[in-house]
Amino acid sequence: MKENRIDVAADGMLKMEFSSQKIDVFWMKRKEEYPELAREALRLLVQFTTSYLCFQDTLGHLKPRSSEGTQAEAVVGVIRRLIPTRAHEFNITVNMSKGPPGKDTFQVLKLANEDQVAITGTSGVAAAWGFHHYLKYHCLCHVSWEADQLNLPAVLPAANITVTSADRFRYYQNVCTSSYSFTWWNWTRWEREIDWMALNGINLALATVGQEAIWERVYVQLNLTSDDINNHFTGPAFLAWGRMGNIRGWAGPLSPSWHNHTLILQRRILTRMRELGIVPILPAFAGHVPRAFQNPYLIEPTEPLFRQVGNLFMEQVIAEFGTDHVYNCDTFNEMVPSSGELDYLSAVGHATFQAMIDIDPTAIWVKQSWEFLHSPFWTIKRVKSFLTSVPILANALVELSSTAEDGEIEVRISGRMLVLDLQSEQYEQYTTYSSYFGQPFIWCMLHNFGGTLGLFGSMSIINQKVFVARALPNGTLVGTGLTPEGINQNYVIYDLMTEMSWRTEPTNLTQWVSAYATRRYGEENDDSNQAWDLLKLNTVVQLYLYLAGRNPTQEMDIVHLLTSELDNSNILLWLYVIVDRQYYMFDKKMLCNLL
Structure with a gap:
């Protein structure tokens, strides 16, 4: 075999072919000429299905489709909206060939004797991400959902940094967020949120606005009456649960003006996301239908009618909104199959x-893992049967595995389903289900339920477990994500989590939290640093804050808890964080009781 390796390495034609083809295809072509070497190469390649085949052969087409110029101009728009009087000091370029394939890279260059900061990214998202990185770590600025601190230095500091994402995807949104946080947003607020996504490197996000207008068209095609349709749709604030099949008709119906408003809004959302290089995930058919179908809950996916309705919906969605070939649906969210x-x-x-x-x-199917969590129904065998029903790739390694000899490992490389491991920071499921039996998954931080307010979060956990998941043998992790049910709360934990997408090892949390406080308040302050460090380290206080956030009306003896855990000076420091320099609203009754 050693002689064969020398022959291959010395063959100029083979070198050219190797550089121009996918690696598995190259070695499959060598099976007759160099059988032992080809087989060994393919065997080694099996161990890296996550980093190469699982992404390249199944998810590689989920990428920006706008031109480099369009993406760069969109990033300039983000900067102008954020710092209008200083935007001219930044020069943005998008170069898709800048970094390694399948990942995003940004470079920030500012020489001391130059007036402009030059930022180059492999996508619009990467360039915006680089701009935000420069604001955070060179200008000590802060951008969040609820407030910004943008006191840039008079002379922008020098910088020369290059950062590459650790994974392919940075995902955003929970299916519930549309109701808990987004329901009443207009375009101005959506524009701000899409800017925030790009600034934080988000390149894959749900885009579910306006789907009820599409469903109305489908139901009319299927001869449903206006009453049938009106009795099915929930009111705007409850659409998330109507879409998941948990309720029907609650607080409905939806008006024609609502449908028109959401269609216009969705077109603007999709246009801006695509301009920036964010891949939008559109809805697909999960099976839930109006009562007029004479079915109590849903059409069984195994019935021909399911395929008919699903096809009609997909046709209408794509005709109205275009497609980036990735779709979300969850048939059994908090429900049990028949x-x-x-x-x-x-x-x-x-x-x-x-x-x-x-x-x-x-098409790629994006699916939440939530239905498997805490459910006695979903045994390992059942989950495996469900997940592996999505087609297996017909690629070289599958061919190799089909002829496996006794004692050899059979390899099944899937990938047309992208699983959101929805609450990885507390209840990881990728270990239980063997990295979802070959389907790629995204490590997600859920953190928030119901949009409740509270200063809590598992900082030390996310600072460790993401890296452990990346290092799993035969793992299929392809990204990290944020999946809160509601936003505009406890921003510090999200600021940290977004950085897990580019960090290659755990960070020093004491130093990180101190830097966060400086960025957020615009100045370094010993009291705020001590308060944040206390909040980060004290697990009892963290537990209270978590419970108070989940149950804000519950009576709890916070004074006893704090005085038993902290001395008086620390209580004052803790209060400093609660007030948080006017950034957060707080419960006045709770604060008065503390004082």
Whole structure:
């Protein structure tokens, strides 16, 4: 085999072919000429399915489609909206070939004798991300959901940094966020949120606004009456649970003006996301239908009608909004399937995905793992049967595994389903389900339920577990994500989590929190540093804050808890953080009781 390696390395034609082809295809072509060497190369390649094949062969087409110039101009718009009087001091370039394939890279260069900061990114998102990184770590500025601190130095500091993302994707949103936080937003607020996404490197996000208007068209095609449709849709504040099939008609119906408003809004949202290089995830059919279908909950995915309705919806969605070939649906969110038979669950997964690829052959199905959590129904065998029903890649390594000899490992490389491990910071599921049996997944921090307010979060956990997940043998992690049910709360934990997408090792939390306080308040202050450090380290206080956030009306003896854990000076420091220099609203009754 050593002689074969020398021959291959010395062959100029083979070198050219190797550089121009996918690596698995190259070695498959060498099976006759160099059988032992080719087989060993493919065997080694099996160990790296996450980093190469799982992404390259199944998710590689989920990428920005706008031109480099369009993306760069969109980033300039972000900067102008954020710092209008200083925007001219930044020069933005998008160069898609700048960094390694499948990941985002940004470079920030500012020489001491030059007036402009030059930022180059492999996408609009990467360039905006680089701009935000420079604001944070060179100008000590702060951008968040609820407030900004943008006191830039008179002379912008020198910098020369290059950062590459650790994974392919940075995902954003929970299916509930649309109701807990986004329901009443106009374009101005959505524009701000999309800017925030780009500034934090988000390149994959849900885009579900306006789907009820599409469903109305589909139901009319299927001869449903206005009453049938009106009795089905929930009111705007409850749309998330209507979409998941948990309720029908609550606080409805939806007016024609609402449908028109959301269609216009969704078009603007999608246009801006695509201009910046953010890949939007559109809705697909999960099976939930009006009562007029004479079905109590949903159409069984194994019935022909499921495919018919799913196809109609996909056609209308793509006709109205275009597509980036990635779709979300969850049939059994907090519900139990009608059967636990493995063949049935496999058929359900297959039929759901088939309704997508009938219309979009390159579709990727984004699915939350939430339904598997804390559910005695979803045994390991059932989850495996469901997940592996989505087609397995017909690539070189699958061919190799199909002829595996006794004693050799059979390899199944999936990838057309992208699983959101929804609450990885507390209840990881990727270990239980063997990295989802070959399907790629995203490590997500859920953190917030119901949009409740409270200063809590697992900083030390996310500062460790993301890196552990990346290092799993035969793991299929392809990204990190934020999946809160509600936003505009406890920003510090999200600021830290967004950095896990580029960090390659845990950070020093004491130093990080101190720097966060300086950026947020615009000055270094010993009291605020001590308060934040106390909040970060004291697990009892963290537990109280978590419980208070989950149950804000619950009576709790906070005075006893604090005085038993902290001395008087520390209580005052803790109060300093609660007030948080006018950034946060707080419960006046709670504060008065403390004082």
